[in-house]
Amino acid sequence: MEQEVRAILVGCGGMSHAWLSAAREIPNLRIVGLVDLKEEAAQRRAAEFGLADALIDTDLEAVLRRATPDVVFDCTVPEAHAPVTLQALAHGCHVLGEKPMADSLENARAMVAAAEAAGRIYAVIQNRRYDARIRRLRHFLQSGRLGQLTTFTSDFFIGAHFGGFRDRMEHVLLLDMAIHTFDAARFLTGADPVAVTCVEWNPPGSWYDHDAAAVATFEMTGGIVYSYRGSWCAEGLNTSWESDWRVIGTRGSVRWDGQELFQAEEVIGQEGFLRERRAVEIPEHDPGEKVGGHAGLLREFIRCVQSGETPETNCTDNIKSLAMVFGAIESARQGRRVVIEV
Numbered sequence: 001m002e003q004e005v006r007a008i009l010v011g012c013g014g015m016s017h018a019w020l021s022a023a024r025e026i027p028n029l030r031i032v033g034l035v036d037l038k039e040e041a042a043q044r045r046a047a048e049f050g051l052a053d054a055l056i057d058t059d060l061e062a063v064l065r066r067a068t069p070d071v072v073f074d075c076t077v078p079e080a081h082a083p084v085t086l087q088a089l090a091h092g093c094h095v096l097g098e099k100p101m102a103d104s105l106e107n108a109r110a111m112v113a114a115a116e117a118a119g120r121i122y123a124v125i126q127n128r129r130y131d132a133r134i135r136r137l138r139h140f141l142q143s144g145r146l147g148q149l150t151t152f153t154s155d156f157f158i159g160a161h162f163g164g165f166r167d168r169m170e171h172v173l174l175l176d177m178a179i180h181t182f183d184a185a186r187f188l189t190g191a192d193p194v195a196v197t198c199v200e201w202n203p204p205g206s207w208y209d210h211d212a213a214a215v216a217t218f219e220m221t222g223g224i225v226y227s228y229r230g231s232w233c234a235e236g237l238n239t240s241w242e243s244d245w246r247v248i249g250t251r252g253s254v255r256w257d258g259q260e261l262f263q264a265e266e267v268i269g270q271e272g273f274l275r276e277r278r279a280v281e282i283p284e285h286d287p288g289e290k291v292g293g294h295a296g297l298l299r300e301f302i303r304c305v306q307s308g309e310t311p312e313t314n315c316t317d318n319i320k321s322l323a324m325v326f327g328a329i330e331s332a333r334q335g336r337r338v339v340i341e342v
Protein backbone atom coordinates (compact mmCIF):
# COMPACT_ATOMS: atom_id res chain seq x y z
CA MET A 1 0.00 0.00 0.00
CA GLU A 2 1.25 3.47 -0.97
CA GLN A 3 2.13 5.96 1.77
CA GLU A 4 -0.47 8.58 2.71
CA VAL A 5 0.11 12.01 1.14
CA ARG A 6 -0.97 15.02 3.22
CA ALA A 7 -1.95 18.05 1.14
CA ILE A 8 -3.13 21.59 1.70
CA LEU A 9 -4.94 23.63 -0.93
CA VAL A 10 -4.31 27.38 -1.26
CA GLY A 11 -6.82 29.56 -3.12
CA CYS A 12 -10.38 28.36 -2.59
CA GLY A 13 -11.99 30.17 -5.54
CA GLY A 14 -13.68 28.88 -8.69
CA MET A 15 -11.08 26.31 -9.78
CA SER A 16 -10.62 24.75 -6.35
CA HIS A 17 -13.89 22.85 -6.79
CA ALA A 18 -12.41 20.84 -9.68
CA TRP A 19 -9.24 20.17 -7.65
CA LEU A 20 -11.05 19.01 -4.52
CA SER A 21 -13.44 16.85 -6.58
CA ALA A 22 -10.44 15.19 -8.25
CA ALA A 23 -8.54 14.91 -4.96
CA ARG A 24 -11.28 12.97 -3.19
CA GLU A 25 -11.04 10.21 -5.83
CA ILE A 26 -7.35 9.58 -5.10
CA PRO A 27 -6.65 6.90 -2.51
CA ASN A 28 -4.25 7.83 0.30
CA LEU A 29 -4.48 11.56 -0.43
CA ARG A 30 -5.71 13.57 2.56
CA ILE A 31 -6.54 17.29 2.50
CA VAL A 32 -5.28 18.59 5.84
CA GLY A 33 -5.64 22.33 5.31
CA LEU A 34 -7.40 24.99 3.24
CA VAL A 35 -6.03 28.52 2.88
CA ASP A 36 -7.57 31.62 1.30
CA LEU A 37 -7.19 35.35 1.86
CA LYS A 38 -10.96 35.23 2.37
CA GLU A 39 -11.56 32.80 5.21
CA GLU A 40 -15.18 32.27 4.22
CA ALA A 41 -14.06 30.86 0.83
CA ALA A 42 -11.99 28.20 2.62
CA GLN A 43 -14.82 27.50 5.11
CA ARG A 44 -17.26 27.02 2.25
CA ARG A 45 -15.06 24.44 0.49
CA ALA A 46 -14.44 22.61 3.79
CA ALA A 47 -18.19 22.31 4.31
CA GLU A 48 -18.88 21.27 0.71
CA PHE A 49 -16.24 18.54 0.73
CA GLY A 50 -16.77 17.32 4.30
CA LEU A 51 -13.27 18.39 5.38
CA ALA A 52 -14.17 18.92 9.02
CA ASP A 53 -10.63 18.11 10.26
CA ALA A 54 -8.79 20.38 7.83
CA LEU A 55 -7.07 23.47 9.24
CA ILE A 56 -8.64 26.66 7.86
CA ASP A 57 -6.67 29.88 7.79
CA THR A 58 -5.89 33.02 5.82
CA ASP A 59 -2.18 32.65 6.63
CA LEU A 60 -0.30 30.08 4.53
CA GLU A 61 2.77 30.17 6.79
CA ALA A 62 0.70 29.20 9.83
CA VAL A 63 -0.90 26.25 8.04
CA LEU A 64 2.45 25.07 6.64
CA ARG A 65 3.85 25.02 10.19
CA ARG A 66 0.87 23.44 11.90
CA ALA A 67 -0.31 20.94 9.27
CA THR A 68 3.20 19.93 8.02
CA PRO A 69 1.87 18.85 4.60
CA ASP A 70 3.84 16.84 2.02
CA VAL A 71 2.15 18.69 -0.82
CA VAL A 72 0.73 22.14 -1.58
CA PHE A 73 -1.94 22.61 -4.25
CA ASP A 74 -1.80 26.20 -5.52
CA CYS A 75 -5.11 27.41 -6.99
CA THR A 76 -4.49 31.09 -6.35
CA VAL A 77 -4.47 33.90 -8.92
CA PRO A 78 -1.42 34.11 -11.26
CA GLU A 79 0.35 36.92 -9.30
CA ALA A 80 0.34 34.73 -6.17
CA HIS A 81 1.76 31.58 -7.84
CA ALA A 82 5.41 32.58 -7.30
CA PRO A 83 5.17 33.62 -3.60
CA VAL A 84 2.96 30.64 -2.69
CA THR A 85 5.21 28.13 -4.51
CA LEU A 86 8.44 29.55 -3.09
CA GLN A 87 7.01 29.49 0.43
CA ALA A 88 5.78 25.90 0.02
CA LEU A 89 9.13 24.72 -1.38
CA ALA A 90 10.93 26.43 1.51
CA HIS A 91 8.91 24.18 3.82
CA GLY A 92 10.04 21.10 1.87
CA CYS A 93 6.67 20.57 0.16
CA HIS A 94 6.07 19.34 -3.38
CA VAL A 95 3.83 21.75 -5.31
CA LEU A 96 1.21 21.31 -8.00
CA GLY A 97 0.03 24.71 -9.22
CA GLU A 98 -2.51 26.19 -11.60
CA LYS A 99 -1.51 27.65 -14.94
CA PRO A 100 -0.01 30.03 -15.87
CA MET A 101 3.12 29.08 -13.93
CA ALA A 102 3.90 32.71 -13.02
CA ASP A 103 3.17 36.31 -13.90
CA SER A 104 6.68 36.81 -15.34
CA LEU A 105 9.47 34.67 -16.77
CA GLU A 106 11.82 35.93 -14.03
CA ASN A 107 9.47 34.60 -11.36
CA ALA A 108 9.10 31.30 -13.23
CA ARG A 109 12.90 30.91 -13.39
CA ALA A 110 13.15 31.55 -9.64
CA MET A 111 10.49 28.87 -9.05
CA VAL A 112 12.35 26.29 -11.16
CA ALA A 113 15.61 27.09 -9.34
CA ALA A 114 13.91 26.81 -5.93
CA ALA A 115 12.34 23.43 -6.79
CA GLU A 116 15.70 22.11 -7.98
CA ALA A 117 17.51 23.43 -4.89
CA ALA A 118 14.86 21.93 -2.58
CA GLY A 119 14.86 18.59 -4.43
CA ARG A 120 11.07 18.76 -4.65
CA ILE A 121 8.60 18.46 -7.51
CA TYR A 122 6.94 21.59 -8.81
CA ALA A 123 4.51 20.78 -11.62
CA VAL A 124 1.85 22.82 -13.40
CA ILE A 125 -1.71 21.94 -14.35
CA GLN A 126 -1.97 21.80 -18.15
CA ASN A 127 -5.22 19.89 -18.11
CA ARG A 128 -5.87 20.18 -21.83
CA ARG A 129 -2.98 17.76 -22.51
CA TYR A 130 -4.77 15.10 -20.47
CA ASP A 131 -7.37 14.48 -23.15
CA ALA A 132 -7.62 11.23 -25.13
CA ARG A 133 -8.21 13.12 -28.41
CA ILE A 134 -5.03 15.22 -28.40
CA ARG A 135 -3.12 12.07 -27.36
CA ARG A 136 -4.65 10.27 -30.37
CA LEU A 137 -3.51 13.06 -32.71
CA ARG A 138 -0.01 13.08 -31.28
CA HIS A 139 0.24 9.30 -31.55
CA PHE A 140 -0.73 9.55 -35.25
CA LEU A 141 1.78 12.36 -35.88
CA GLN A 142 4.53 10.33 -34.25
CA SER A 143 3.73 7.29 -36.43
CA GLY A 144 5.52 8.98 -39.33
CA ARG A 145 2.62 8.37 -41.74
CA LEU A 146 2.65 12.02 -42.88
CA GLY A 147 6.43 12.10 -43.30
CA GLN A 148 8.46 14.89 -41.77
CA LEU A 149 6.16 17.36 -39.98
CA THR A 150 6.89 20.90 -41.10
CA THR A 151 3.92 23.16 -40.38
CA PHE A 152 1.42 23.43 -37.53
CA THR A 153 -1.50 25.87 -37.35
CA SER A 154 -4.16 26.42 -34.72
CA ASP A 155 -7.26 28.63 -34.79
CA PHE A 156 -9.00 29.66 -31.58
CA PHE A 157 -12.07 31.88 -31.95
CA ILE A 158 -14.54 32.18 -29.09
CA GLY A 159 -16.84 35.05 -28.07
CA ALA A 160 -16.29 34.57 -24.34
CA HIS A 161 -18.24 36.96 -22.07
CA PHE A 162 -16.64 36.22 -18.69
CA GLY A 163 -17.77 39.39 -17.01
CA GLY A 164 -15.11 39.09 -14.27
CA PHE A 165 -11.42 39.92 -13.77
CA ARG A 166 -10.60 38.79 -17.32
CA ASP A 167 -12.52 41.74 -18.80
CA ARG A 168 -10.00 44.06 -17.10
CA MET A 169 -6.85 41.95 -17.55
CA GLU A 170 -3.91 42.90 -19.81
CA HIS A 171 -2.86 40.33 -22.45
CA VAL A 172 -5.91 38.35 -21.41
CA LEU A 173 -5.93 35.95 -24.37
CA LEU A 174 -2.19 35.27 -24.45
CA LEU A 175 -1.71 34.95 -20.69
CA ASP A 176 -4.90 33.30 -19.58
CA MET A 177 -5.79 31.07 -22.54
CA ALA A 178 -3.00 30.79 -25.11
CA ILE A 179 -0.76 29.16 -22.49
CA HIS A 180 -2.94 26.06 -23.05
CA THR A 181 -2.74 26.29 -26.85
CA PHE A 182 1.02 26.99 -26.90
CA ASP A 183 1.59 24.10 -24.52
CA ALA A 184 -0.49 21.90 -26.85
CA ALA A 185 1.69 23.06 -29.77
CA ARG A 186 4.83 21.96 -27.91
CA PHE A 187 3.13 18.70 -27.03
CA LEU A 188 2.10 17.99 -30.65
CA THR A 189 5.29 19.18 -32.36
CA GLY A 190 7.63 17.65 -29.78
CA ALA A 191 9.68 20.79 -30.49
CA ASP A 192 10.72 23.81 -28.47
CA PRO A 193 10.24 27.48 -29.34
CA VAL A 194 13.09 29.41 -30.95
CA ALA A 195 11.57 32.80 -31.93
CA VAL A 196 8.20 34.52 -32.31
CA THR A 197 6.62 37.36 -34.26
CA CYS A 198 3.29 38.48 -32.83
CA VAL A 199 0.59 41.11 -33.26
CA GLU A 200 -1.84 41.59 -30.38
CA TRP A 201 -4.89 43.86 -30.56
CA ASN A 202 -8.29 44.67 -29.18
CA PRO A 203 -10.82 44.57 -32.03
CA PRO A 204 -13.45 47.35 -32.34
CA GLY A 205 -16.55 46.35 -30.41
CA SER A 206 -14.51 44.35 -27.91
CA TRP A 207 -15.96 44.03 -24.40
CA TYR A 208 -12.45 43.66 -22.98
CA ASP A 209 -10.36 46.59 -21.69
CA HIS A 210 -7.16 45.25 -23.25
CA ASP A 211 -5.98 43.13 -26.19
CA ALA A 212 -8.14 40.04 -26.55
CA ALA A 213 -6.95 38.90 -30.00
CA ALA A 214 -3.55 37.87 -31.35
CA VAL A 215 -1.78 36.26 -34.27
CA ALA A 216 1.66 34.79 -33.68
CA THR A 217 4.17 32.86 -35.75
CA PHE A 218 6.60 30.67 -33.83
CA GLU A 219 9.80 29.25 -35.26
CA MET A 220 10.36 25.96 -33.48
CA THR A 221 13.35 23.62 -33.25
CA GLY A 222 13.73 21.25 -36.20
CA GLY A 223 12.67 23.99 -38.62
CA ILE A 224 8.99 23.60 -37.72
CA VAL A 225 6.77 26.69 -38.07
CA TYR A 226 3.73 26.97 -35.79
CA SER A 227 1.19 29.70 -36.45
CA TYR A 228 -1.47 30.74 -33.97
CA ARG A 229 -4.58 32.82 -34.57
CA GLY A 230 -6.79 33.55 -31.62
CA SER A 231 -9.53 35.77 -30.26
CA TRP A 232 -11.72 35.79 -27.20
CA CYS A 233 -14.01 38.38 -28.74
CA ALA A 234 -15.00 36.57 -31.94
CA GLU A 235 -18.78 36.31 -32.28
CA GLY A 236 -20.10 33.46 -34.40
CA LEU A 237 -18.56 30.28 -35.84
CA ASN A 238 -16.73 29.54 -32.62
CA THR A 239 -14.00 26.92 -32.62
CA SER A 240 -13.61 24.43 -29.79
CA TRP A 241 -11.63 25.41 -26.69
CA GLU A 242 -8.90 23.01 -27.83
CA SER A 243 -8.59 25.01 -31.14
CA ASP A 244 -8.92 23.87 -34.72
CA TRP A 245 -5.61 22.30 -35.80
CA ARG A 246 -3.96 21.54 -39.14
CA VAL A 247 -0.63 19.79 -39.38
CA ILE A 248 1.28 19.44 -42.65
CA GLY A 249 3.97 16.86 -43.28
CA THR A 250 6.02 16.03 -46.35
CA ARG A 251 3.57 13.24 -47.31
CA GLY A 252 0.19 14.63 -46.23
CA SER A 253 -1.91 16.63 -43.81
CA VAL A 254 -4.21 16.11 -40.84
CA ARG A 255 -6.96 18.24 -39.34
CA TRP A 256 -8.44 18.03 -35.85
CA ASP A 257 -11.28 20.31 -34.78
CA GLY A 258 -10.37 19.93 -31.11
CA GLN A 259 -13.32 17.62 -30.63
CA GLU A 260 -14.31 14.44 -32.43
CA LEU A 261 -13.49 15.39 -36.03
CA PHE A 262 -10.22 13.99 -37.39
CA GLN A 263 -9.38 14.03 -41.11
CA ALA A 264 -6.15 13.08 -42.83
CA GLU A 265 -4.96 12.72 -46.40
CA GLU A 266 -1.73 11.36 -47.82
CA VAL A 267 -0.29 11.82 -51.27
CA ILE A 268 -0.09 8.69 -53.44
CA GLY A 269 0.42 10.18 -56.93
CA GLN A 270 3.75 11.08 -58.48
CA GLU A 271 2.61 13.53 -61.14
CA GLY A 272 0.06 16.20 -62.10
CA PHE A 273 -0.55 19.75 -60.86
CA LEU A 274 -2.35 18.41 -57.80
CA ARG A 275 -1.00 14.98 -56.84
CA GLU A 276 -3.47 12.18 -56.24
CA ARG A 277 -4.35 11.77 -52.57
CA ARG A 278 -6.29 9.34 -50.41
CA ALA A 279 -7.93 9.52 -47.02
CA VAL A 280 -6.01 8.07 -44.09
CA GLU A 281 -7.65 6.46 -41.09
CA ILE A 282 -6.41 7.86 -37.78
CA PRO A 283 -6.03 4.92 -35.45
CA GLU A 284 -7.60 4.87 -32.01
CA HIS A 285 -5.03 5.20 -29.24
CA ASP A 286 -5.11 4.16 -25.61
CA PRO A 287 -3.77 7.12 -23.60
CA GLY A 288 -3.37 5.06 -20.44
CA GLU A 289 -3.63 7.17 -17.28
CA LYS A 290 -3.03 10.48 -19.11
CA VAL A 291 -6.68 11.47 -19.40
CA GLY A 292 -9.28 13.23 -17.30
CA GLY A 293 -7.91 16.78 -17.25
CA HIS A 294 -7.31 17.97 -13.69
CA ALA A 295 -8.05 14.52 -12.25
CA GLY A 296 -5.49 12.85 -14.54
CA LEU A 297 -2.79 15.38 -13.63
CA LEU A 298 -3.50 15.13 -9.91
CA ARG A 299 -3.29 11.31 -10.06
CA GLU A 300 0.02 11.42 -11.91
CA PHE A 301 1.44 14.06 -9.56
CA ILE A 302 0.58 12.08 -6.42
CA ARG A 303 2.03 8.90 -7.94
CA CYS A 304 5.26 10.82 -8.71
CA VAL A 305 5.41 12.20 -5.15
CA GLN A 306 5.14 8.62 -3.89
CA SER A 307 7.57 7.07 -6.40
CA GLY A 308 10.07 9.87 -7.00
CA GLU A 309 9.31 9.99 -10.74
CA THR A 310 8.99 13.30 -12.65
CA PRO A 311 5.55 14.36 -13.90
CA GLU A 312 5.05 15.27 -17.55
CA THR A 313 4.17 18.88 -16.76
CA ASN A 314 7.11 19.47 -14.45
CA CYS A 315 8.18 23.12 -14.14
CA THR A 316 11.40 22.50 -16.10
CA ASP A 317 9.24 21.60 -19.11
CA ASN A 318 6.32 23.95 -18.54
CA ILE A 319 8.50 27.04 -18.40
CA LYS A 320 9.09 26.56 -22.16
CA SER A 321 5.35 26.98 -22.82
CA LEU A 322 5.29 30.05 -20.58
CA ALA A 323 8.27 31.46 -22.49
CA MET A 324 6.13 31.29 -25.66
CA VAL A 325 3.50 33.46 -23.95
CA PHE A 326 5.95 36.09 -22.74
CA GLY A 327 7.87 35.96 -26.04
CA ALA A 328 4.64 36.70 -27.94
CA ILE A 329 3.74 39.57 -25.60
CA GLU A 330 7.23 41.05 -25.97
CA SER A 331 7.19 40.71 -29.76
CA ALA A 332 3.81 42.47 -29.95
CA ARG A 333 5.06 45.23 -27.64
CA GLN A 334 8.26 45.82 -29.59
CA GLY A 335 6.71 45.26 -33.02
CA ARG A 336 9.47 42.86 -34.09
CA ARG A 337 10.66 39.23 -34.06
CA VAL A 338 11.85 38.15 -30.61
CA VAL A 339 14.18 35.26 -29.80
CA ILE A 340 12.70 33.06 -27.08
CA GLU A 341 14.98 32.24 -24.17
CA VAL A 342 14.03 30.05 -21.24
Ligand SMILES: NC(=O)c1ccc[n+]([C@@H]2O[C@H](COP(=O)([O-])OP(=O)(O)OC[C@H]3O[C@@H](n4cnc5c(N)ncnc54)[C@H](O)[C@@H]3O)[C@@H](O)[C@H]2O)c1
Pocket residue numbers: 010011012013014015016035036037038041060075076077078080084098099100125127176
Ligand atom coordinates in the same frame (compact mmCIF):
# COMPACT_ATOMS: atom_id res chain seq x y z
N1 LIG B 1 -6.64 24.94 -15.91
C1 LIG B 1 -7.77 25.56 -16.25
O1 LIG B 1 -8.50 25.13 -17.13
C2 LIG B 1 -8.15 26.81 -15.53
C3 LIG B 1 -9.43 27.38 -15.69
C4 LIG B 1 -9.74 28.53 -14.96
C5 LIG B 1 -8.78 29.10 -14.12
N2 LIG B 1 -7.54 28.53 -14.03
C6 LIG B 1 -6.48 29.12 -13.18
O2 LIG B 1 -6.76 28.83 -11.82
C7 LIG B 1 -6.26 29.88 -11.00
C8 LIG B 1 -7.39 30.36 -10.10
O3 LIG B 1 -8.45 30.78 -10.89
P1 LIG B 1 -9.94 30.93 -10.30
O4 LIG B 1 -10.82 31.06 -11.47
O5 LIG B 1 -10.18 29.87 -9.28
O6 LIG B 1 -9.80 32.35 -9.57
P2 LIG B 1 -10.68 32.90 -8.34
O7 LIG B 1 -10.45 34.36 -8.32
O8 LIG B 1 -12.07 32.35 -8.40
O9 LIG B 1 -10.01 32.22 -7.05
C9 LIG B 1 -8.73 32.52 -6.59
C10 LIG B 1 -8.75 32.45 -5.07
O10 LIG B 1 -7.41 32.59 -4.60
C11 LIG B 1 -7.44 33.42 -3.46
N3 LIG B 1 -6.10 33.99 -3.30
C12 LIG B 1 -5.50 34.92 -4.08
N4 LIG B 1 -4.24 35.16 -3.65
C13 LIG B 1 -4.05 34.35 -2.58
C14 LIG B 1 -2.97 34.15 -1.70
N5 LIG B 1 -1.81 34.82 -1.85
N6 LIG B 1 -3.11 33.26 -0.71
C15 LIG B 1 -4.28 32.59 -0.55
N7 LIG B 1 -5.35 32.74 -1.35
C16 LIG B 1 -5.23 33.61 -2.36
C17 LIG B 1 -8.54 34.42 -3.72
O11 LIG B 1 -9.01 34.99 -2.52
C18 LIG B 1 -9.59 33.55 -4.42
O12 LIG B 1 -10.50 32.97 -3.52
C19 LIG B 1 -5.71 30.96 -11.95
O13 LIG B 1 -4.33 30.81 -12.08
C20 LIG B 1 -6.40 30.63 -13.28
O14 LIG B 1 -5.63 31.00 -14.41
C21 LIG B 1 -7.24 27.40 -14.69
